[in-house]
Structure formats: C-alpha cells, structure tokens
Amino acid sequence: MDLEIKKNLTSGWFKTLQETFCDDIIKLEKNNAQFKSTAWKRNSKRDEGGGEYRILRNGKIFDKVGVNFSKVYGKFPKKFQKNILGAQKDPKFWASGISVVMHMKNPLIPAMHFNTRYICTTQDWFGGGMDVTPSKVDKKEKEEFHKILKNMCNRHNKNYYKKYKKWCDEYFYLAHRKEPRGIGGIFFDYKKKNFEQDFKFVRDVGITFQVIFNKIIRNKIKKKWTIKDKEMQYIKRGRYTEFNLLYDRGTKFGLQTGGNVEGILMSLPPLAKWK
Numbered sequence: 001m002d003l004e005i006k007k008n009l010t011s012g013w014f015k016t017l018q019e020t021f022c023d024d025i026i027k028l029e030k031n032n033a034q035f036k037s038t039a040w041k042r043n044s045k046r047d048e049g050g051g052e053y054r055i056l057r058n059g060k061i062f063d064k065v066g067v068n069f070s071k072v073y074g075k076f077p078k079k080f081q082k083n084i085l086g087a088q089k090d091p092k093f094w095a096s097g098i099s100v101v102m103h104m105k106n107p108l109i110p111a112m113h114f115n116t117r118y119i120c121t122t123q124d125w126f127g128g129g130m131d132v133t134p135s136k137v138d139k140k141e142k143e144e145f146h147k148i149l150k151n152m153c154n155r156h157n158k159n160y161y162k163k164y165k166k167w168c169d170e171y172f173y174l175a176h177r178k179e180p181r182g183i184g185g186i187f188f189d190y191k192k193k194n195f196e197q198d199f200k201f202v203r204d205v206g207i208t209f210q211v212i213f214n215k216i217i218r219n220k221i222k223k224k225w226t227i228k229d230k231e232m233q234y235i236k237r238g239r240y241t242e243f244n245l246l247y248d249r250g251t252k253f254g255l256q257t258g259g260n261v262e263g264i265l266m267s268l269p270p271l272a273k274w275k
Contacts, residue, residue: 001195001196003120003124006118006195007118010118010126010199010202011096011118013199013206014069014071014116014117015069017206018054018067018068018069020210021067021100022054022067024213025056028062028214028221029056029060029061032059032060033057033058034056035055035056036055037053038052038053038262040052040053040260042072042074042257042259042260043258046074048073048258049070049071049073049074050072050260051069051070051071051260051263052068053067053068053069053262053263053266054066054067057270059105061217061221062103062104063103063104063105064269064270065102065103066099066101066263066267067098068098068099068100068263068266069096069098070096070097070098070263072094072095072096072258072259073092073095074092074257075091075093076093076257078091080256080257084121085121085123085125085190086121087122090121093120093121093257094119094120095119095120097115097117097128098115098116098206099115099250099267100113100115101113101267103237104217106220106223107135107136107229107233108138108220108225108229109216109220109221109223110134110183110216111132111133111182111236111269112131112132112133112209112212112216113267114129114205114206114209114213115128115130116129116202116205118202123192125189125190125192126188126192126199127188128188129167129168129185129186129187130149130208131168131172131181131182131184131185131186132145132182132184132185132216133181133183134182134183135235135236135237136229137183141219142183145183148211148215149161149165149185149208152204155204156197156201157201160186160201163188164188165184165186167186168184168186168187174242174243175247176246179239181239181240231273234271235272235273235275237269237271237272238272238273240268241268241269244267245268248267250264251265251267
C-alpha cells in the first residue's frame with residue numbers, strides 16, 4: 001500500500017476518534033459542559049502540520065479531560081535522531097496520533113489514559129495503549145477492565161495481551177518511588193509487520209477504550225465519596241504528574257519536536273497534592 005494512503009487512513013481515523021470520544025463525553029455530561037477547542041501549527045513558516053486539542057474543565061463528571069489530535073512532519077533535531085527508529089540516516093519524519101487523559105470529579109472513578117499513533121521515518125509503525133489509575137483500587141473493576149482488554153487482544157493474536165500487559169506494567173512504573181502508576185492496561189510500540197492487520201488492531205484498541213470509559217464512568221457515576229477519598233485522589237494525581245513529567249515518552253517526543261506545549265501538557269491534572 002502506498003505510504004500516502006497509509007498516512008491519510010491513519011490520520012483520518014485518529015481525527016474521527018477524537019470526534020466520537022468528545023461526543024460521548026458531552027453525552028456523559030448531559031450537555032452541561034463543553035470542550036474548548038484550540039487549533040495549532042507546528043511551524044507556520046515551514047508548514048509542518050499541527051493539530052487540535054480539546055479540553056473540558058469543571059464538568060459534573062470530569063474535573064478535566066483532554067482529547068488531542070495531531071498530524072505533524074518535518075525533521076528531527078540531530079540530538080534526537082539516534083533515539084528514533086529509522087531516523088539515524090534521514091531525519092525526516094511524519095507522525096499522527098490521538099491522546100486522551102481523563103481526570104474525574106468523583107475520586108472513586110479512576111483517571112484514564114489512551115493514545116494511539118502512527119509514525120513514519122525511513123520505517124513506519126504504530127504505537128499506543130491505555131491504562132487506568134484509580135486512587136482507590138476496586139478489584140472487581142480491575143478484573144473486568146483486564147478481561148475486556150484480553151478479549152480484545154485475543155481477537156487479533158493470542159500472545160498480544162500477555163506481551164502488551166507486561167510492557168504496560170514495566171512502562172507505567174515510577175522507578176523513583178518503586179510503585180506502579182495504576183492498575184495497568186496495555187502498551188505497545190514499533191508495530192510494523194503488516195499494516196492492514198496492525199491498523200485493524202489499533203482501531204479495535206480505540207473502540208475498546210470508548211467502551212471501557214463509558215462502562216467505568218456509568219458504573220460509578222452516582223457513587224458517594226468522602227473528603228478522605230478526595231484527598232487520596234489528590235495525592236495519586238501527584239504521582240500521575242511525576243510520571244508524565246519524568247518518564248512519559250509522548251511528553252518528551254512532543255516537546256523535543258516542537259509540538260504545542262499546552263496540548264502536550266494537557267495530561268496534567270487541574271489540582272494535585274504531595275505529602
């Protein structure tokens with residue numbers, strides 16, 4: 001398949017996913033809150049693409065939720081080339097993706113994260129995943145979450161779930177605190193064996209996240225919480241912030257390639273605490 005067709009298919013899907021996610025979020029809020037949309041350009045002088053990030057704040061369900069779409073291209077800085085697959089000899093790149101981070105008003109509803117992306121250098125590949133970060137672990141919710149993920153992975157390859165769950169557990173880990181960020185999920189990168197099969201999997205990951213966030217939120221939307229629960233949430237958000245600023249590859253990639261700073265840092269919670 002022609003590379004330009006691949007680029008159009010993937011970026012078109014990520015943009016469609018942004019629309020459908022935002023529609024669902026507005027429905028959960030019963031139209032009582034709206035997204036603020038911001039379009040941005042990576043380098044207007046050289047026309048190196050851009051994107052749109054949408055942020056909803058102070059809803060009845062969401063304290064803050066960001067849904068970011070991007071499609072950017074250009075050249076990697078020299079210091080960054082050696083760290084990117086296929087960029088050592090030729091620094092040119094193209095990348096498109098969607099990322100979502102949800103921080104909830106109700107501390108019994110976990111924070112949720114999702115992203116998928118397609119990157120082209122002299123090679124091209126998919127990456128992404130999702131994970132859930134509760135401040136108070138619900139064993140039943142955790143089991144159901146992983147069951148849905150396992151079933152989704154098994155539709156494509158029986159080895160995916162075990163492999164991508166392990167990758168997620170190792171990636172979303174705060175080494176300086178020796179603790180995981182949350183209850184895990186799946187994480188994958190450098191999927192480049194078969195575009196049609198890999199793109200089918202990536203689409204399923206997106207649809208599955210849509211099912212999961214609707215299910216988790218609707219199950220706990222009316223749960224009563226206490227001040228103690230809220231304090232636990234603020235402390236857990238502090239951990240979330242530490243991970244995203246110290247370890248997150250997407251944050252580093254965006255900042256080092258001239259991405260929109262506000263869009264990149266949309267993942268940070270509106271309020272966090274440290275002991």
